[in-house]
Amino acid sequence: MNQKGFTLIEMLIVLLVISVLLLIAIPNVTKHNSFINEKGCKAFLKTVEAQVQAFEMETGGKPTSVDDLITGGYLKEKKCPNGYDIVITNGVVSTSE
Known part of the structure; x- marks a missing residue:
């Protein structure tokens, strides 16, 4: 019986390697996502x-507000990529953290 194929042990080793790679990759992706939103x-x-x-x-x-810019066609939205609202006070632009 010379059958070609993978044994159960080989499949378990492959699954172990894939799960270790996922455990390493997922925290890095979530950390970079918040950094990217902050830069955005x-x-x-x-x-x-x-x-x-x-x-x-x-x-x-x-x-007087971001709504003036939106109605004038200068902007399309008033939220940052991280979800904070943009606020204009006396001509100064900031976020509402």
Whole structure:
């Protein structure tokens, strides 16, 4: 009986190696995901600041809220990638942490 195929021991070893790789990879992915969202929020804040300046140049006044930028067509959304709301106070852009 010379059958070709994998034995149960070989399959268990392969499953063990795959599970160890998953245990190593999953925490790294979740850690990098929060880092990416934080960087994305900082970049979005810079974009909103630029749109505030564009709003000031075109209208001659500062926007009172993010809704002014959205209704004027300067922005499409008012949330950062990490879920925080963007707030404009006296022309200064920040997040509502």
